[in-house]
Amino acid sequence: MLVAALPPGSVAYVDRDWLPVSSGEVPSLVAADGELAWCGGRPVRMPGALDADTAATLVLLAVAQAAVAAVEGVSGDSIEVVGSGLIALQVRALLGHRSSENGRSTEQPRIVIDTTGDPEVIVDATRRIAALGTVVLAGEGLGRKAEMNLYPDVHVRGLTLVGVSPPLQDSTALSAANTPDDTLLASCRDALVGVLAGTPLPRGAAWYRVSG
Amino acid sequence: MGGRGPGVKKFLNQQANVGLAKLGHSPAMTRDAKREAWWWLQARSEALKRRTRLLSGHAVAWPAPGLTELVRVEVPHAGDGEVTVEVLTSVVSSGTERAQYLRLPNTSVGFPHRPGYSAAGVVLAAGPDVSKAQPGDLVAVRSVPHMSVVTAPASSVHRVPAGVPVEAAAAVQLGVICGQGVRRAAVEPGQPVCVIGAGLVGALAQRIATAAGAGPVTMVARSRAKEAIAQAGGARLLVADADRAEVEALAASIVIEATGDPEALALAVEAAGPGARVVLLGSPRGVTADVPFDAIRAKRLRLIGAHVDTLGHESRLTGIDMYEREAQAFLDLLAAGRLSVSDLFEVTIDPREADAFYRRLAGARDIVGARFDWTRLAAEERIGKGRLWRLPELSGRGTDVRRRPLPPKGRRGRRVSLADHTDPLAGASGRLRIGLFGCGDIGVQNAAAIQAAPNVELVACYDPAGALAEDVARTYGAEVAPTSDALLGYDGVDAVVLSVPHHLHGPLGAEAAAAGKHVVVEKPLAENLESGAELVRAAEGAGVVLSVCFPHRYQPEMVVARRLIEAGALGELAGVLLNFFMDKPSSYWVGGFSGRAHSDWRSSREQAGGGVLIMNLSHYLDLVRYLTGAEADVVTARTQVAEATAEVEDAVSVTVGYANGALGSLFGTAALRGSGPTSELRLWGPDGHIAVEPDPLVYTLRALDGLRTNRWQTFGRLPPADIRAIYFSRLATAIDRGESPDIDATDGLAVQAFIEAAYRSSEAGHSVSPAALLQEARA
Secondary structure (H helix, E strand, O other): OOOOOOOOOOEEEEEHHHOOOOOOOOOOEEEEOOEEEEOOOOOEEOOOOOOHHHHHHHHHHHHHHHHHHHOOOOOOOOEEEEOOOHHHHHHHHHHHHHEOOOOOOOOOOOEEEEOOOOHHHHHHHHHHOOOOOEEEEOOOOOOOOOOEOHHHHHHOOOOEEEEOOOOOOOHHHHOHHHOOOHHHHHHHHHOEEEEEOOOOOOOOOOEEEEEO | OOOHHHHHHHHHHHHHHHHHHHOOOOHHHHHHHHHHHHHHHHHHHHHHHHOOOEEEEEEEEEOOOOOOEEEEEEEEOOOOOEEEEEEEEEEEOHHHHHHHHOOOOOOOOOOOEOOOOEEEEEEEEEOOOOOOOOOOOEEEEEOOOOEOEEEEEHHHEEEOOOOOOHHHHOOHHHHHHHHHHHHHHOOOOOOOEEEEOOOHHHHHHHHHHHHOOOOOEEEEEOOOOOHHHHHHOOOEEEEOOOOHHHHHOOOEEEEEEOOOOOOHHHHHHHHEEEEEEEEEOOOOOOOEOOOOHHHHHHOOOEEEEOOOOHHHHHHHHHOOOHHHHHHHHHHHHHHOOOOOOHHHEEEEEOHHHHHHHHHHHHHOOOOOEEEEEHHHOOHHHHOEEEOOOOOOOOOOOOOEOOEOOEOOEOHHHOEOOOOOOOOOOOOOOOOEEEEEEOOOHHHHHHHHHHHHOOOEEEEEEEOOOHHHHHHHHHHHOOEEOOOHHHHHOOOOOOEEEEOOOHHHHHHHHHHHHHOOOEEEEEOOOOOOHHHHHHHHHHHHHHOOOEEEEOHHHHOHHHHHHHHHHHOOOOOOOOEEEEEEEOEOOOOHHHHOOOOOOOOOHHHOHHHHOOOHHHHHHHHHHHHHHHHHOOOEEEEEEEEEOOOOOOOOOOEEEEEEEEOOOOEEEEEEEOEOOOOOOEEEEEEEEOOEEEEEEOOOEEEEOOOOOOOOOOOOEEOOOOOOOOHHHHHHHHHHHHHHOOOOOOOOHHHHHHHHHHHHHHHHHHHHOOOEOHHHHHHHHHO
């Protein structure tokens, strides 16, 4: 998997869960000229004190926080998190004991948080989840077509699908109030693997920094 | 055992098929018999299990895809925890039942099937442990088919509060469905709500949301057809395509998708504002090609599935009967006057006409809601005693047009006839004195009929073959006129009957008219349209009556068929099929069937005007007009001359386009080897089918006296009728009273124009309009 050439001086951040996209552009956060843009969206100016790595971490963490917030108050002993990128790691970290171990639950889950954005994974989650369950859509679809029979997969069993907004629609994700503790921040930065644009991304990392 | 069940079922099914086939059952009869046997067995099994007796009633059933019938059913009397209800009305959920009827995706209906799921009626009996309803109570019942009597679990029965109309209470299951959808939307006071779809579920959800305190409610529909429904509920209506920009600008906090269209989700998401709740209330009837996940994420929406079955899950989780709670909430809203639904059920259906309704529902999207009115059935059909030892009715009678039609039935199952058995000659008046021209085959028939008619008298007759005239005069007590002119000069003759070759109708008829005699022409009016039109002008000029003898109108089966058609048994005419077969012997062309009068005029195009079409099918051309009132707009014909001895056609094929858009196919041949005169005449429309010949049968979707819907039935015993005598007698009465005869010159001309158009079409190779020819001839 390659990330195409970037404008000079820009840096792209890619979550591991965004990689399975078979063709087209790999979703990414792009930092350039003191601004951060989500997948070609409207750029948001980074606070001066933040470096690009930290800003990207905060943005991805904001997605994870929104995903967890979406299931607050929803009953469910164990929450299944589907994904292995940075967002998924952060969701699991934020959920703590509510997150089921080792990916898929052995029992029928009542809540699934998807961070892959892969329609097939989402459909699979709706079929495995218990009636009246909740599926949180915290992945990045990037326009992938999602064919689905909503009657058996959502309607009859009364499921709820909750959309988690990509960050950077406003700058709240980058606000000081949203800054996590240093330990979490450090663990996120430790998981970051840097590569040059045009070179293959090594498998196994939670997320990548691609330099132009 | 698990694997053996289906095998045993298949074996029993095969044995049933074989056994019923041996009894002469067609596949349709077999299907009917198996359904009856299965339901018979089920009813007894249920009654024995409960140790209760059986009740009989009627139910709407779908025996096979596309078919609906009202069938007799049996239900067990209420046992423990049950209530038996005499149903007054049951409501149709148009969207769901349409989807099931059409077998749309995500519907799982097996056949036979009893549709329906919500009703209201009066409690007949309650099980010993039931306290929530007592005999005489008006109750709403959930999850029951469209039936005149039901036994349901007490948990599905809800007492109707005082003041709530029965048709509103009957919508209880719909109220539960929509109520749970609105509840899951968690509407907060003043919140703007958008409902996608203005059908029954959409309208009801909108009204319940408004009653729950929603702010402005907007409904989005395909068209403005249901705007009045929206306005009545206090909502405004936008059209999905025309008002797209407004829909997108709604930014509603709550969106309720109520169409069931799998692609409507995209519209619902467009109408939703950031953080909105989008409730999937309508059952998606198919796969959504592109679920807008990106938009759901971007707007941080909550997409909530709200099928009524989720109430079962909620009940298990909470320990509360959520169905009961929703039903009670719905009835309370009705009782408090905060919800009105009566106007949503705009169509009231006679259960006997269920088939017609579902066919309409399949094609129409204009029906918001409908309800069956079970009080339209006779009391004994609604509720009766079921007998445990009654044998199942496995005859399959009436299901197949070719085998074992049912007789028509009157009240309490008595066999009746559809025919009027009063004397058709009663009330005859006047005395019409007849001079008969032509004493061949038809002349003799007419003389006999005149004698049989109480108010008609044969005075004199004439035939160039004097022996034939003397024979008729001797047999029927008339004088023989020595010449044609002499017959016309008889003072005692009021009318002449022309039983002569076709080409003589015009000139002889004109002479008779000039002599002041009324003119009766054996069919057809003349050998061609021009001659016929001249004869009509002559009669009009002389001020005499001109009538064409089409006596088949008086066959009892034709009289019944016409009455049924007038009563709506077919709906608007859609098609006519006539097949006429015979094998005319070679001697026919030189002496007719009997050889009584030696003449070859029948084989001459100039004298007869044509062959099987003008000679034989002309009766049917008149009959179709008489039965249906339909006039041919355009005809396309081909004729064939096969017999070397004749100039005229002995086979004809005509395709007819009628003025109302109906189609007709007429085929006749007089050279079909081995065939005696046989005919098939069928007429049909969207609501029924009448096979008048060879054996009169009717199949109708309309509730008409004496007939069951959706069954082939005979006309019952038909009285004998001397149709020519009736013709002459009624003609004489009409003349006596100064009224128009049943069959006048207009009728004769219309048939003649059809015949002319068919012959011209065959010669020219293109379609011809009888009306245009008639206009030309009358000019």
